[in-house]
Amino acid sequence: MIIKIIIVLITTSIFLFILRLFLKRKIRVSKLIKCWRLISDKFHDHQFLKVPEFNDNSQENQLFRRVLLYLNSLESLENSDYTNLFSGPNPTDILLSLNPNQTIVDEFLGARLLWTYDVVSPDSPKSFLLRIRKRDKRRVLRPYLQHIHTVCDDIDHRVRDIRLFTNTSLGWKTVPFSHPATLETVSMDSDLKTKIKSDLETFLKSKHYYHRLGRVWRRSYLLYGPSGTGKSSFVAAMAKCLSYDVYDLDISKVSDDSDLKFLLLQTSPKSLILVEDFDKFVTKNNSSSTSVTISGVLNFMDGVVSSCCEERVMVFTMTAKEDIDPAILRPGRVDVHIYFPLCDFNGFKNLASNYLGVREHKLFNQVEEMFNTGVTLSPAEIGELMMVNRNSPSRAIKSVIYALQTTPSAAAAGVVVESCKATPKSGLRSARQSVDGPGDPIAGVGCRDGVKEIRKLYGLLTRKSVRKSDSFELHT
Ligand SMILES: Nc1ncnc2c1ncn2[C@@H]1O[C@H](COP(=O)(O)OP(=O)(O)OP(=O)(O)O)[C@@H](O)[C@H]1O
Numbered sequence: 101m102i103i104k105i106i107i108v109l110i111t112t113s114i115f116l117f118i119l120r121l122f123l124k125r126k127i128r129v130s131k132l133i134k135c136w137r138l139i140s141d142k143f144h145d146h147q148f149l150k151v152p153e154f155n156d157n158s159q160e161n162q163l164f165r166r167v168l169l170y171l172n173s174l175e176s177l178e179n180s181d182y183t184n185l186f187s188g189p190n191p192t193d194i195l196l197s198l199n200p201n202q203t204i205v206d207e208f209l210g211a212r213l214l215w216t217y218d219v220v221s222p223d224s225p226k227s228f229l230l231r232i233r234k235r236d237k238r239r240v241l242r243p244y245l246q247h248i249h250t251v252c253d254d255i256d257h258r259v260r261d262i263r264l265f266t267n268t269s270l271g272w273k274t275v276p277f278s279h280p281a282t283l284e285t286v287s288m289d290s291d292l293k294t295k296i297k298s299d300l301e302t303f304l305k306s307k308h309y310y311h312r313l314g315r316v317w318r319r320s321y322l323l324y325g326p327s328g329t330g331k332s333s334f335v336a337a338m339a340k341c342l343s344y345d346v347y348d349l350d351i352s353k354v355s356d357d358s359d360l361k362f363l364l365l366q367t368s369p370k371s372l373i374l375v376e377d378f379d380k381f382v383t384k385n386n387s388s389s390t391s392v393t394i395s396g397v398l399n400f401m402d403g404v405v406s407s408c409c410e411e412r413v414m415v416f417t418m419t420a421k422e423d424i425d426p427a428i429l430r431p432g433r434v435d436v437h438i439y440f441p442l443c444d445f446n447g448f449k450n451l452a453s454n455y456l457g458v459r460e461h462k463l464f465n466q467v468e469e470m471f472n473t474g475v476t477l478s479p480a481e482i483g484e485l486m487m488v489n490r491n492s493p494s495r496a497i498k499s500v501i502y503a504l505q506t507t508p509s510a511a512a513a514g515v516v517v518e519s520c521k522a523t524p525k526s527g528l529r530s531a532r533q534s535v536d537g538p539g540d541p542i543a544g545v546g547c548r549d550g551v552k553e554i555r556k557l558y559g560l561l562t563r564k565s566v567r568k569s570d571s572f573e574l575h576t
């Protein structure tokens with residue numbers, strides 16, 4: 101036994117010894133490579149390029165900001181001898197930052213580029229010094245600077261904090277945008293969602309394409325469908341996907357056409373301009389009190405001074421588009437029409453998965469049968485029923501079945517409430533009686549009470565969903 105232990109100890113020590121030697125060698129090799137590079141640099145002609153922080157008119161040099169952003173993102177900074185660590189916008193984020201007078205090496209198209217962060221004193225203007233071999237300069241410099249811009253565009257896009265602007269009589273007022281909806285949390289047909297996502301992503305990359313066609317780089321979307329189907333939530337998700345600020349335009353607060361034009365000109369690039377309940381302003385029997393005219397609205401949609409409206413996405417929401425003059429929604433003015441239907445069985449399953457964490461359930465067949473009869477509810481109604489009963493998926497699904505059975509459209513579809521299989525013999529008892537666990541305070545709402553409450557909140561949505569197989573209507 102003792103011999104065995106001694107053998108194990110000896111073997112482990114030998115292994116550790118070899119490992120140490122190997123690691124030391126690796127470090128030595130990398131040091132040798134470094135020295136070799138330093139020596140070989142001495143034998144080449146270099147060109148030095150300076151990127152100062154300010155220009156001759158004391159204005160900030162945007163290239164300096166971009167180079168700083170770019171260098172701080174480099175992997176070589178992570179591996180360098182000195183690096184400053186800072187926390188980011190989220191306390192858990194850690195950001196790396198160059199040390200004053202630090203030199204880091206970047207490689208591009210086979211060329212070595214050395215950047216020195218030149219800081220004479222904390223109060224004096226800083227600069228970056230780029231050292232590049234003369235023989236590489238002609239070949240590499242232009243594409244390298246372009247590469248820095250592309251990387252920075254990407255970083256800017258990822259780290260932007262989104263803001264929400266609302267219009268007042270004094271112009272736009274801003275607050276941080278904190279809507280929690282994302283493309284993942286909005287329940288909709290998955291193919292449609294993928295199409296919209298790729299449409300947005302394509303738009304983001306299409307600046308040169310639009311310009312080649314002589315078109316202003318902007319895109320507009322119409323989201324239409326009954327109340328509570330997720331239009332506003334989807335707008336929030338779109339803004340996050342694009343990382344664009346949201347300008348929520350309330351036309352009723354706009355005094356006239358020139359005010360509308362002024363507001364549009366005050367929006368900045370990378371923004372989503374939202375007009376909710378657009379039908380209120382463009383139908384013939386429009387009841388709004390504003391003196392904004394239809395032609396003012398059309399100019400707004402077209403982007404009066406188009407070139408000032410680059411890099412914008414416009415989104416209009418409405419419940420139905422049948423009463424709208426097709427000229428208002430013509431391609432070019434509105435590029436993509438997206439229909440938001442009331443729930444069908446697939447929508448219900450999506451919501452059950454998001455709200456209850458349930459992908460399969462014994463009551464699903466019954467829910468499907470109900471949807472097959474043509475009755476339906478909005479995702480908002482179903483979501484709310486699921487949320488208040490989230491501690492018991494069975495109770496939540498029974499509430500949905502009861503709500504479906506008692507919609508006025510259910511009577512039209514010949515659904516008989518008394519035959520409800522989900523209903524216990526004693527009728528629809530309070531959901532508390534059928535809970536599996538203790539439940540939270542709000543989960544005590546009974547099916548019937550819960551349904552009533554939710555109907556009060558969202559109104560009785562009696563309209564049957566006009567389902568479309570192709571609700572993503574691209575008009576370009
Ligand atoms: N498709 C959906 N997926 C997930 N949640 C949804 C969906 N539709 C609605 N909801 C939920 O219902 C609530 C209301 O949704 P939202 O305000 O986005 O609907 P809307 O279509 O804009 O309604 P309205 O036309 O009345 O303004 C939100 O809390 C949202 O989370």
Ligand SMILES: [Mg+2]
Pocket residue numbers: 331332333376417
């Ligand atoms: Mg809405």
